[in-house]
Amino acid sequence: MSTTIPTQQLVERLKCAGYKITPARLAVLQVIDDDHAHLNPSDVLEQAKQLYPKLGRATVYRTLELLTELGILRPIYMGENTPRFIRAEGGHHHLVCNDCGDVIEFDECMAGDLTKVLQDQFGFEIGSHLLEFYGRCRDCR
Amino acid sequence: MSTTIPTQQLVERLKCAGYKITPARLAVLQVIDDDHAHLNPSDVLEQAKQLYPKLGRATVYRTLELLTELGILRPIYMGENTPRFIRAEGGHHHLVCNDCGDVIEFDECMAGDLTKVLQDQFGFEIGSHLLEFYGRCRDCR
DNA sequence: GTACGTGCAAAGGTTTTGCATGGCG
C-alpha cells in the first residue's frame, strides 16, 4: 500500500507538532485523509486494520483524539449514537434525510460572508463551519 | 411547579399522535421546552427529576427517542461523547470554541435563501437547519 | 379494564485507563 500518498501533508503536521510517525498513525491517517469521509471509530479501525493488521482499538481512539486536538479532525453527530469524524478544515455542507438517514453534500455556501461579521462581533477566530439542512429526500417523500 | 406552561403546545402534539400524557413525559417536556437548551440525556434526567423524583434513566432515553421521532427534538454532537438534544424546528446557529467548549448563539443567518435553492436542486423538503462555526473565543485567544 | 408506559436491574456497546512491551528518532 504505497501510493505517493497525499497523506504526506498530514504526516508533516504530526511531525511538526512533535509526534512520532508510527505505522498505527499512518494507517489511521490514510483512512481519514479524505475530505468527504465521515467515519465512526469502528469504521476507522476496520479500514485501518487492512493497512496495519496489528492495530488495536484503543490506539484508534487515541489517534482520533490527537487529530482532533491538532485541529485536523472534528467529531459530528449524525443521529446514531457514535460520533463520526470529518476533516476539520473549511466547510461541510450536508443535506440530511430524517427518514432514511442519507446524507448529500452540496457546495453552495454563503458562510464566508458571515464569518467576518461574527469574527468582528464576538471576537471569535473562526476556522471552519458545518451547515446542515434536515428534511426528507426525494425518495422518501 | 405549575406555570400555565408553554409546554402545553408540546403536550398537544403528543396527544394528537396518540401518546399518553404521563408525569414522566411532562417532566421531560418541561425541561426541554426551551429553544435555547442543548442538554444531554444525563442533564435532562437530573433536571426532570427535580420535577418528578421517581423518574428513571431509561424513561428519559425512551422519551428523548420518542420526541426525536416526532420531529420535536434533534440530537447534535458538540465534541464530547454524548449527544445533546435541541428543538428540531427552525434554525440553530452556534459559535463553538474549540478550546473551552463554550457555545454562543447568534441570530444572523442566510440559510433561508439556500433552503429554496436546495429544495429545487435536490428535491428535498427542508424543515430545519444547523449552522455551526468553530474556532477560538475571545477569552481563549 | 386494557393497553401503554414506567422503574428497576441486567445486558450490550462504546470509550477510557493501566501497564508491560516495542519501536521511532
Next chain:
DNA sequence: CGCCATGCAAAACCTTTGCACGTAC
C-alpha cells in the same frame, strides 16, 4: 538508548432491553 506510542485486558460509561407493576384514558 530513552521515551513515546502501542496492544491487550480490565474498568468505566452510556444506552438498550426484558419484565412485572402501575396508571392514563
